[in-house]
Amino acid sequence: MIDMDPSAPFDKRPDLPLLLAVALGPHVTWLPGWITVWCLGLWGFVLLAAHRGYRPPGRALRLILAGAGLAGVGLTYGHLRGMDAGVSMLAVLLGVKPLEITNIRDRMVTLFLAYFLVLSNLLEDTGLGMTLYLAAAVLWSLAVMIRMNHPDLTLVPALKRAGRMLVLAVPLTAALFVLFPRLPGGLFRLPDPAVRVIGFGEVVAPGDVGRLVQSGETAFRAEFEGPPPPFETLYWRGLVLWQYDGRAWRRSPVPGPGAEPIRKEAIHRYTITLEPHHRPWLFGLDRALGPPPGASYAGDHGLVSARDVHNQIRYTLTSALEYRTGPLKGWERRWGLGLPKEGNPRARDLAASWVADGRSPAGMVQAALDYFRNQPFFYTLDPPALGPDGVDDFLFTVRRGYCEHYASAFAFLMRSAGVPARVVVGYLGGERNPSGGYFIVRQADAHAWVEVAVNDEGWMRVDPTAAVAPQRVLRGVEAAVDEAPWRGFWTERRLGWVYPYWLQARWNWDRLGLFWTRTVLDYTYERQRSWLARMGLKTGTLADTMKNLVVGLAILGVTVAALTALIALRRRSPRQDPVREQYDRFARHAARLGPARPPAQGPRDYLSAFSRARPDLAPLARDITDTYIRLRYSPHGQPSDRKRLSRLVRTFGRIRR
Amino acid sequence: MTSRPSFGSFFLRRLPAWLDRRSGRPRVYILPTRPGWLFMLSLAGLLVGAVNYNNNLAFMLTFLLGSVLFVALHQTHGQLAGLSAGPVRAEPVFAGETAWFELALDLGGKERPVVTFRIEGGGETIVNLAPDDRNPVRLPLPATRRGVLRPSAVEFSSTFPLGLFRAWTRIPLAAEGLVYPHPVPGPGLPSAAFSGQGQGASGGRGVDDFKGIRGYIPGDSPKRIAWKASSRGGRMFTKEFEGQAGISPELDFHQVEGTDAEYKLSRLTYLLLQAWASGGSFGLKLPGRVIEPGQGRAHRDRCLEALARFGE
Numbered sequence: 001m002i003d004m005d006p007s008a009p010f011d012k013r014p015d016l017p018l019l020l021a022v023a024l025g026p027h028v029t030w031l032p033g034w035i036t037v038w039c040l041g042l043w044g045f046v047l048l049a050a051h052r053g054y055r056p057p058g059r060a061l062r063l064i065l066a067g068a069g070l071a072g073v074g075l076t077y078g079h080l081r082g083m084d085a086g087v088s089m090l091a092v093l094l095g096v097k098p099l100e101i102t103n104i105r106d107r108m109v110t111l112f113l114a115y116f117l118v119l120s121n122l123l124e125d126t127g128l129g130m131t132l133y134l135a136a137a138v139l140w141s142l143a144v145m146i147r148m149n150h151p152d153l154t155l156v157p158a159l160k161r162a163g164r165m166l167v168l169a170v171p172l173t174a175a176l177f178v179l180f181p182r183l184p185g186g187l188f189r190l191p192d193p194a195v196r197v198i199g200f201g202e203v204v205a206p207g208d209v210g211r212l213v214q215s216g217e218t219a220f221r222a223e224f225e226g227p228p229p230p231f232e233t234l235y236w237r238g239l240v241l242w243q244y245d246g247r248a249w250r251r252s253p254v255p256g257p258g259a260e261p262i263r264k265e266a267i268h269r270y271t272i273t274l275e276p277h278h279r280p281w282l283f284g285l286d287r288a289l290g291p292p293p294g295a296s297y298a299g300d301h302g303l304v305s306a307r308d309v310h311n312q313i314r315y316t317l318t319s320a321l322e323y324r325t326g327p328l329k330g331w332e333r334r335w336g337l338g339l340p341k342e343g344n345p346r347a348r349d350l351a352a353s354w355v356a357d358g359r360s361p362a363g364m365v366q367a368a369l370d371y372f373r374n375q376p377f378f379y380t381l382d383p384p385a386l387g388p389d390g391v392d393d394f395l396f397t398v399r400r401g402y403c404e405h406y407a408s409a410f411a412f413l414m415r416s417a418g419v420p421a422r423v424v425v426g427y428l429g430g431e432r433n434p435s436g437g438y439f440i441v442r443q444a445d446a447h448a449w450v451e452v453a454v455n456d457e458g459w460m461r462v463d464p465t466a467a468v469a470p471q472r473v474l475r476g477v478e479a480a481v482d483e484a485p486w487r488g489f490w491t492e493r494r495l496g497w498v499y500p501y502w503l504q505a506r507w508n509w510d511r512l513g514l515f516w517t518r519t520v521l522d523y524t525y526e527r528q529r530s531w532l533a534r535m536g537l538k539t540g541t542l543a544d545t546m547k548n549l550v551v552g553l554a555i556l557g558v559t560v561a562a563l564t565a566l567i568a569l570r571r572r573s574p575r576q577d578p579v580r581e582q583y584d585r586f587a588r589h590a591a592r593l594g595p596a597r598p599p600a601q602g603p604r605d606y607l608s609a610f611s612r613a614r615p616d617l618a619p620l621a622r623d624i625t626d627t628y629i630r631l632r633y634s635p636h637g638q639p640s641d642r643k644r645l646s647r648l649v650r651t652f653g654r655i656r657r
Numbered sequence: 658m659t660s661r662p663s664f665g666s667f668f669l670r671r672l673p674a675w676l677d678r679r680s681g682r683p684r685v686y687i688l689p690t691r692p693g694w695l696f697m698l699s700l701a702g703l704l705v706g707a708v709n710y711n712n713n714l715a716f717m718l719t720f721l722l723g724s725v726l727f728v729a730l731h732q733t734h735g736q737l738a739g740l741s742a743g744p745v746r747a748e749p750v751f752a753g754e755t756a757w758f759e760l761a762l763d764l765g766g767k768e769r770p771v772v773t774f775r776i777e778g779g780g781e782t783i784v785n786l787a788p789d790d791r792n793p794v795r796l797p798l799p800a801t802r803r804g805v806l807r808p809s810a811v812e813f814s815s816t817f818p819l820g821l822f823r824a825w826t827r828i829p830l831a832a833e834g835l836v837y838p839h840p841v842p843g844p845g846l847p848s849a850a851f852s853g854q855g856q857g858a859s860g861g862r863g864v865d866d867f868k869g870i871r872g873y874i875p876g877d878s879p880k881r882i883a884w885k886a887s888s889r890g891g892r893m894f895t896k897e898f899e900g901q902a903g904i905s906p907e908l909d910f911h912q913v914e915g916t917d918a919e920y921k922l923s924r925l926t927y928l929l930l931q932a933w934a935s936g937g938s939f940g941l942k943l944p945g946r947v948i949e950p951g952q953g954r955a956h957r958d959r960c961l962e963a964l965a966r967f968g969e
Contacts, residue, residue, distance in 0.1 A: 104692070104820065105691060105692055108692040108695070108696075108820065109692070109695060112692075112695060112696055112699040113699075115699060115703060115718070115722065116699070116702065116703070116706075118718065119703055119706055119707075119715050119718060122712060122714040122715045122718060123706070123710050123712055123715060126712065126713070126714050130714055131714060131717070134714060134717060134718050134721075135721075138718070138721055138722065138725070142725065142819065145818070145819045145820060145821075146817075146818045146819065148820060149771060149816055149817050149819065149820040150770055150771050150785075150817060150818070152785070153770070161818060165725055165728050165729070165732070165818070166721070166725065168724075168728045169721055169724035169725045169727070169728050170724070171724075172720075172723075172724035172727060172728075173717065173720045173721045173723075173724045176720040176723065176724070177713075177716060177717060177720055180716065180720070182711065183708060183711065310710055310711075310712070311710070311711060311712050311713065520713070521713045521714065522713075523713055524711075525711075639789075
């Protein structure tokens with residue numbers, strides 16, 4: 001290997017800092033800002049130092065820097081556990097590492113460490129975009145390695161070579177990907193890969209749904225088998241929140257599994273591709289008839305996966321849009337009426353007045369909805385803060401809020417009036433992707449509603465938001481608010497005539513991403529087993545799978561070896577020696593026109609023999625022979641001579657008799 | 658990097674470089690470099706992460722890098738596979754100079770960047786070989802002592818493209834590089850050593866009349882170099898004085914003062930070069946070998962070779 005100029009302590013080329021920046025890139029959205037500044041600052045310094053010829057900082061200074069960085073991470077997080085702190089530490093150390101780089105080995109080690117930063121990006125987010133990111137990062141890293149080992153090589157040839165290596169690596173990668181045994185669970189406990197959780201938690205406090213609605217990120221995609229149901233029935237049920245503590249609603253572990261509804265109509269079957277949200281809940285249309293494999297169906301009809309969802313997963317569900325769950329169980333009635341001992345006296349008085357009026361439970365639901373409809377309530381994503389008696393504030397003074405406020409207040413009123421009620425959070429609606437015909441459900445579609453039990457038919461859905469902002473239910477959240485914060489920069493107003501094209505491009509991209517997930521990324525333990533079984537391979541035990549891996553790789557190896565040999569054989573003969581080949585062609589033509597060349601005769605001897613027989617062709621033959629000899633034996637052979645030789649031989653070949 | 662792969666190479670490099678029985682070509686050995694081992698260690702770490710988080714993109718990254726490692730193994734091996742060495746020749750040099758062995762290569766029509774050549778006992782030479790390169794590779798070997806350099810082998814190695822593997826091969830050489838004795842200036846030989854007569858008295862160096870300039874020969878005193886003339890072109894010239902030229906000496910080993918044979922050979926070399934440069938005819942008389950007086954470069958080289966091979 002070639003060592004760099006020892007007088008220049010740093011590599012002048014921006015290869016490695018750029019690779020580190022690529023590895024860091026996707027993390028910038030959640031990393032503490034100072035770490036980004038730290039890394040970019042130090043890498044910038046290294047580049048500057050390379051060009052100005054600064055001395056590298058001493059070992060002591062580097063250690064102090066690394067210690068300071070780690071201390072900074074500790075202060076920022078208050079601990080050094082978990083994926084977020086781990087990635088931060090790695091980033092901080094990789095910020096310092098280039099300062100000590102003086103030889104190739106150190107640079108290579110830095111490069112290998114950068115792969116771990118790339119990997120942590122992949123744990124955070126999956127999908128087509130991330131796949132392309134992965135390919136780009138690997139391509140660039142290979143080009144950097146190639147240039148480390150060949151300092152004279154410019155960027156484009158290095159990238160070409162790296163690209164060729166990648167292409168050659170694809171078949172083996174594919175074989176390993178298909179055959180390498182997947183496990184149903186993890187090996188051992190490692191830090192949760194989540195560094196940035198988006199979605200619903202166990203507790204929904206005021207403002208939580210509002211925060212979700214700000215985000216344009218996709219929660220999941222749903223593909224229907226057959227025609228999709230009408231938009232206003234797309235209630236994607238998530239968590240059921242039972243406990244109210246005067247401020248927040250909380251989920252409770254429910255005793256026993258869920259029972260099938262006693263009546264079910266409007267059945268739809270569909271597949272959900274859920275983005276990782278690092279929690280176990282699964283989402284399905286209200287109401288799913290059973291859990292997908294690897295998940296359970298709780299007593300409140302919430303779908304809960306056995307493990308936290310850290311990767312994109314796909315599951316198929318059947319839902320009945322119209323259903324009756326039947327009479328409530330004892331615990332359901334008890335939980336559905338639970339309230340804090342005190343607080344929100346005015347709301348309790350309002351409910352008491354309905355009871356005093358002797359209304360039926362259904363009448364009380366109607367009374368509450370009428371209250372929302374008739375009083376000046378507004379649907380807004382930017383409500384004012386509420387005091388300690390939040391429900392009272394909302395119902396009687398502020399009267400501005402979004403689904404979560406309406407659902408919370410409504411459920412409180414119902415429980416106060418003695419009607420069992422519970423809050424359900426999930427998503428409502430979604431964007432129909434015209435290219436592909438599936439629904440994209442975003443965090444922005446997050447919604448909260450209420451289920452009440454007014455008679456023996458059981459729980460039924462009531463959406464108080466519909467009383468205030470029917471367009472939210474009928475046409476989606478964008479129709480209900482003025483400004484859609486999750487759109488970010490990409491609004492119709494800003495983009496103008498470009499907007500439809502942009503929308504179309506986004507839809508196509510999304511569809512491609514779903515296709516990629518469906519065909520490649522969703523390759524799980526179960527799918528691997530069924531796929532290999534269809535290929536006629538045994539998958540019973542890990543030993544079987546390992547055997548498949550070995551046999552598969554052996555087959556691939558033999559195939560590649562055979563192909564390589566075939567290509568080599570085909571290439572070898574004509575490519576061996578173009579100059580010699582030209583001369584042989586001349587000799588073949590000459591044998592047609594005059595004496596043939598004996599196998600061992602030298603070119604000069606053959607020339608004189610040929611010239612004696614065909615003095616008319618002698619000058620041309622001499623020219624060819626001289627050029628050949630010059631190319632072959634003299635150090636003065638020029639590339640132009642090669643062209644000349646082939647031109648002369650062509651001319652010679654055209655001579656008839 | 659000059660370090661060798663540590664693991665196992667110790668034994669392999671000591672194996673004789675026998676030729677592959679079927680292809681007749683030298684065998685190419687390959688082992689991971691230290692960064693190569695570290696790369697594999699990193700891959701193991703990535704794989705653990707992928708398995709544990711059951712993340713298919715992480716699997717993809719790991720397998721892609723693993724496959725790239727395999728491709729690199731193949732390509733690094735291919736850097737040397739099919740590379741064969743043709744004839745080797747070296748221009749004679751004087752002791753103390755560097756001998757350049759010119760190695761003609763058959764590249765098999767393939768581009769082979771960053772190949773390191775190391776001739777036994779010499780330093781490393783790194784060459785980018787383009788497919789239509791016809792120029793031989795020039796490998797330096799310090800010629801410290803008079804005699805014949807016979808490097809037994811040349812080692813080719815390469816870590817290209819990724820530096821994760823090092824492939825190497827040893828090709829046995831049958832090349833000879835003549836090392837003439839280092840010319841040592843001094844007075845001419847006593848008159849008896851000359852076949853000419855009458856000029857012996859002025860045979861010593863010194864303050865004779867300026868006669869002209871001639872080409873520089875190794876061993877000429879710096880004081881005598883014609884700097885003005887030398888500065889005009891690439892060649893060096895030496896001033897010549899009356900009394901040095903025009904002699905036709907029979908250079909006799911036994912006539913040279915001193916007892917050390919090597920010293921005597923060095924002195925003879927200087928005198929021989931001087932005699933040749935002045936254009937006269939000269940002969941050489943060594944124990945067991947006599948070269949009749951003659952003229953010209955070929956004659957000079959024959960004499961120098963006899964000096965180089967003396968005692969062989």
